[in-house]
Amino acid sequence: MTWACILLPQLALDGVLRRRDDDGPLVLIDGPVNARVIVALNASARAAGLRVGQRLVAARALLAQFEMLPHDAAMVGRWQRFLAAVAYRYSSTVGLLPHAIVLEVGHSLGLFGPWPRLEAMLREEFAALGFRHRIALAPTPQAAWVLAGLQDGAAVPELARLRPALQDVPMRKSRLPAVAVERLAGMGIHTLGQLFRLPRDGLRRRFGCELQEALERLLGERPPGLDSYLPPDRFDLSIELSHEVENVASLVFPLRRMTGDLAAYLAGRDGGVQRFVLRLEHREGRVTEVRVGLLAPQRDAGMLFETARGRLEQVQLPEPVLGLRLLARDLPAFVPAGRDLFDETPLHALPLDQLRERLRARLGEQAVHRLVATTDPRPERAQAVADTDAGHDEPHPRPTWLLPQPIPLRGPSPRILAGPERLETGWWDGAEACRDYYVVETSLGQRAWAFCPTGEQGGWMLQGWFA
């Protein structure tokens, strides 16, 4: 077994930063009301002299203006599970450790190529999502976790080399139980190498089973004991906006992130999405729902974003928006579109499906359609919007333009070119038609398809044009 660990050192901060597009000083604070402490801060706040662990009062004295947000532990958990769903694309065994995701990659290397290539893919994926990360490889998840904290990019693939690699790790970075680490430091044990040399049974008697088990897991002498992560069957992502948004244009940036996250999640699940709901949350729990429907399951980030934006831009905001939530319950399987090897369409062409989605997003759900013939001979019902063609080839002349409803043909009496063709049907469904159809020419030279009551040649009703 080979395990990769993706350590997320600034998960809370990245989760906040990635939906903002300005880089003013920002800190995350935590702790009781009278003793707020900075727990995370961005680069410009650090440049101003603020530090993690500083009291908020001290920070205010150093910097007059900075933005602060409460540290939200539940949000951190959500981001971690989201990233685990993304990592699920690369391995079927994904586990969660504090501030880290571990995945078993020994079996994935056959598909994704040697470790440097897989590592580059992971880094690219996480960097694109906007999360800072440190990646390490080791034969056990706990060892990978330790190595990731120590050195970004460390890789120890063989079990035999694990002990020497961990030899010089300081105890306070060993991620062993904190109580034991403190007591061991008092005993003069400062590196893992020193700990390895101590007799095991003595350790167990002094520190209990906990340290023993952690040590055995670290060295691969005991199964890792991790709960394997399973991605949920629905996607639910919500973000709170830092200020009230009154126009739709300002929602586009967070929307791009959300649809990007949805696409990453779908890629991890190897699925697609056909319908999702975008909820714009207002004050006092009022919401505006924007439903996004696609013609076929999709998972391309750009397409999801564009479709959702098209729908969103049509929305009139009744009141300011405080938060956004993206909900996707229906996640069908995704079948990528086949492409011709010798594709004649130009480079950078927009696929037809995407074009249809774009038109539908702006013009309406029913705006783009195909017409097919039905088996009904009445011209009003002879064609319908559908995908499968039930019709046959009509032996009699048919016009090329069809009026939705017949209208009286005005002007002088037309010249008959062909006909009549009698149509007598529909007595069973209340829309009975008894008509004689003729091809006629109007005084303006247009060729028309018109009918009159059976047996007469007058009272012309226009049905279509032979354009």
Added chain:
Amino acid sequence: MGAVVALSGLLDARQVWRGAAAPMPAGAQPTGWPELDAALPAGGWPEASLSEILLPADGVGELRLLLPTLARLSRAARPVMVVAPPYAPCVAGWRQHGVDMRRVEIVAAPQNEVLWATEQCLRSGSCAAVLAWPRQADDRALRRLQVAADSGRALAFVLRDRHCLANASPAALRLEIEALPQPRAWVRKCRGGVAPARPFPLESAPADRAPH
């Protein structure tokens, strides 16, 4: 005296115009009307360009002119977009002209979105031909369509009223259809050639003739 230059070299480099017109290559987008093909400088529709068709009224032969092209494209599995048609295309009638209706997408667009939708279709590069019926289109709007058709390598057909003939147009080809005394088409402008001085009869296609 200048250096002696071999004439054949210049001719091969195509720097000297020899007066006689080179034989016209067969057009890549034939209209399906042999007489019209012979008269047009590109041997057919101007490729990746805008063609304007001017009508005295709807239903005077504009589809008769275009359907052979649409039939050819749709049978080659190339998508055709019909944006904001004045009436519903009659499936049976189009099929009698050989059009594969599974490749024809009808876009119902309100008048103020017709130009936008047409431009999107043209620019996408995935459509073979786009037919549009814009009510208001000035030369700037048409130029946008011309550029979009060029970048998407698509045939663009804009069908407008005949009174627009008085206005300048950036279209590569302008055809005017006349219904009386018989249906015929005049070439009013064709880029890269002189517009022929006589009209082309738009005789009814075989399917229009009554079989009985």
